[in-house]
Amino acid sequence: xxxxxxxxxxxxxxxxxxxxxxxxxxxxxxxxxxxxxxxxxxxxxxxxxxxxxxxxxxxxxxxxxxxxxxxxxxxxxxxxxxxxxxxxxxxxxxxxxxxxxxxxxxxxxxxxxxxxxxxxxxxxxxxxxxxxxxxxxxxxx
Amino acid sequence: xxxxxxxxxxxxxxxxxxxxxxxxxxxxxxxxxxxxxxxxxxxxxxxxxxxxxxxxxxxxxxxxxxxxxxxxxxxxxxxxxxxxxxxxxxxxxxxxxxxxxxxxxxxxxxxxxxxxxxxxxxxxxxxxxxxxxxxxxxxxxxxxxxxxxxxxxx
Numbered sequence: 526x527x528x529x530x531x532x533x534x535x536x537x538x539x540x541x542x543x544x545x546x547x548x549x550x551x552x553x554x555x556x557x558x559x560x561x562x563x564x565x566x567x568x569x570x571x572x573x574x575x576x577x578x579x580x581x582x583x584x585x586x587x588x589x590x591x592x593x594x595x596x597x598x599x600x601x602x603x604x605x606x607x608x609x610x611x612x613x614x615x616x617x618x619x620x621x622x623x624x625x626x627x628x629x630x631x632x633x634x635x636x637x638x639x640x641x642x643x644x645x646x647x648x649x650x651x652x653x654x655x656x657x658x659x660x661x662x663x664x665x666x
Numbered sequence: 667x668x669x670x671x672x673x674x675x676x677x678x679x680x681x682x683x684x685x686x687x688x689x690x691x692x693x694x695x696x697x698x699x700x701x702x703x704x705x706x707x708x709x710x711x712x713x714x715x716x717x718x719x720x721x722x723x724x725x726x727x728x729x730x731x732x733x734x735x736x737x738x739x740x741x742x743x744x745x746x747x748x749x750x751x752x753x754x755x756x757x758x759x760x761x762x763x764x765x766x767x768x769x770x771x772x773x774x775x776x777x778x779x780x781x782x783x784x785x786x787x788x789x790x791x792x793x794x795x796x797x798x799x800x801x802x803x804x805x806x807x808x809x810x811x812x813x814x815x816x817x818x819x820x
Contacts, residue, residue, distance in 0.1 A: 529705055536685055542715040549723070553737055580676060590681055597690040611792060616792035616796050622753065637741060638745075638746065642754075650754065654759045655699045658763065
């Protein structure tokens with residue numbers, strides 16, 4: 526069981542929001558991670574470098590916060606679940622045009638109905654999955 | 667200059683994700699576990715991020731254009747459709763299985779453990795699979811077919 530960390534979590538959230546606001550107000554871009562990765566996979570010349578630099582900032586930023594390097598970032602799921610989960614996250618975020626950042630932070634901040642529905646849907650699907658895995662199947666993670 | 671801004675924005679995201687606990691799969695799974703060891707921390711991450719992000723949107727609406735680009739984004743004015751619901755559901759299932767969404771998964775490359783590499787590689791494969799399906803046929807039926815393949819792999 527993990528501890529409630531209100532100060533760190535709120536501060537982290539404010540920084541995430543600052544990153545999203547910066548990208549929007551300067552570059553006119555939505556800071557949705559799955560959208561930025563998806564666009565980087567399709568090679569449109571001139572539209573790739575900023576995406577790669579943004580994505581490079583993610584591990585570098587995490588490395589600056591030493592608590593990200595203490596092994597707590599390593600998922601406990603088994604290899605088949607890691608592969609299934611990765612495929613579902615990758616495919617689902619492209620099909621649904623966004624993830625936690627694109628819909629949950631940027632889209633909801635714009636008051637987008639699509640983003641509000643998407644966020645409610647993936648939170649509910651995640652909660653149901655955790656319920657089934659932990660409490661029905663008695664899985665470890 | 668736009669590239670520098672993108673990098674700084676990514677850095678802020680990375681710091682925020684790691685500091686907030688979003689990069690810890692156990693914390694994410696505990697947040698999603700309402701009937702067990704519920705950890706409400708991640709509600710504060712979204713609350714804090716939304717607050718500042720919404721402030722950015724308010725400023726955006728007062729300006730004609732971004733500081734460094736020609737225009738502000740115009741997200742598609744589509745309604746809620748099956749594609750959105752199916753995509754968000756699949757994403758949520760994957761998120762609940764492992765405890766990582768795209769941003770935190772990439773931020774965790776700061777500590778490349780085998781399981782993180784497996785997850786990120788599978789995630790990129792899932793994204794590439796969608797793009798291949800989208801290129802093969804633009805109609806949404808194709809996407810649904812490919813989605814059922816992904817689910818059957820489980």
